[in-house]
Amino acid sequence: MTTLQPPDAAQHPGATATAHHLRTLAFIGLGAMGWAMCGHLHRAGYALRVYARDPLKRERARGCGMHVCDSPAQAARGAAFVFSNVTSTPDVGQVLLGADGVIHGAEAGTICIDHSTIAPAGARDFAGQLAARGLSFLDAPVSGGEKGAREASLSIMVGGEAEVFAQALPLLRLLGSTITHVGPAGCGQVAKLCNQIVQVINIEGxxxxxxxxxxxxxxxxxxxxxxxxxMAGSRMLDLMGPKMAARDFSAGIQARLHAKDFGLAAEAASQAGLQLPALRVVRAQLDRLMALGMGSDDTSSLLRVLEAP
Known part of the structure; x- marks a missing residue:
């Protein structure tokens, strides 16, 4: 397993401070996915400066020896890389650019890596605003769910500059088994939304x-x-088929998350002037699923939507 190697302090004046900086990471957002990912970095020997809105999650992190901070800006101070994993495009904007955001605490040269699933246009905007302050940005949404996060087997789709991606790759390898640099800023989000389109249309079928x-x-x-x-065989059939047959709708992936992502995909398609009829139909089914109160259940609940009067 590859990790960033600090310079030899005996050969390089001032290297002790540099080494400490390279071994210090910030992580913002300690939900089920973020907590598992943060844990892999912590166990690899990195010093973690963390922030979460939930006081219980902050206490859990403190109990594990992480440095708990009062804001994203404070968490970013002294960190070579700042990771974030939150819910929506506005949430990422607040974490990175808000009054107490990362941009007010990070040093020039810091690399921000966001694992949230957000609008591609939002990712491009954040990259530009951070670059104006000397910070780099990678949009790096993930696929694999909570299980993949726990097992460090996530698929990570990355947008951003190739040189920045190369610097972040050793850390990303601690979190996932498949890491793909897709292209410039926003392209990671494009790939993630493509993943969701294929995945959920498959579930509806x-x-x-x-x-x-x-x-x-x-x-x-x-x-x-x-x-x-x-030819109908697929990983999604293997996963969702038995759940539907057994009427086991306990959440592996909560339907509300797919509904959110389909909203992002529909908005991006509309802005591009695209007609994607299958996306439109499945989005309507997800919206109905949410209206029926099944948003916290598994997306296999699309079967129950078809059964509803």
Whole structure:
């Protein structure tokens, strides 16, 4: 496993301070995903300066030996890299650029890495504003869910300058098993939304197939067994098919998160003047799922939307 190597203090004057700086990271946002990712960095020997709005999450971090800060700006002070993992585009803007944001505490040369799923246009805007203050930005959304975060097996899609990506890569390898530099700022978010479009349209197709099979009186597990061996086979079928057949709608991935991401994809498509009919239809199904109060359940609940009167 690769980590950043500080310079040899015996050979380089002032290297002790430099080494300490390189080994100091900030992490903002300690939800289920952020906490697992932060833990991997901490166990790799980095000093963590962290911030979370929830006092219970702050206490948990303090109990693990992390330095708990009162704001994103304070967390960024002295950190070579600042990670963030929050919910929405406005949340990221507040964390990075707000009155107590990272931009007011980070030193020139600091690299900000955001793992949130946000609008591509927002990521490009944040990169530009940070660059004006001498800070670098990578939009690095992830796929793999909480399980992938815990196991450090996430797929990480990265937008930003190639040179900055190369500097961050050793750290990203502590968090994921597949790290892809997609292109300039915003391209990581584009790739993530492409991932969501393919993934959730697939789930909707599976839900419709299961609804059809049940209406025709077929045995759902046997139908799944039959089609999994053909061209319909996919990782999503393997994951969601058995859940639908067993009517297990406990959240692996909460539907509300897919609904949020589909909203971002629909907005970006509209701004680009694109007609994406499958995206539009599935977004309507996700909106109905939310209206039925199933947002905290698994996205396999799209089957229940089809069953609802």
């Amino acid at each position: 599976l839900a419709e197939a299961m609804r059809f099979a049940a209406a025709e009186g077929a045995d759902l597990p046997r139908v799944l067994q039959a089609i999994a061996a053909g």
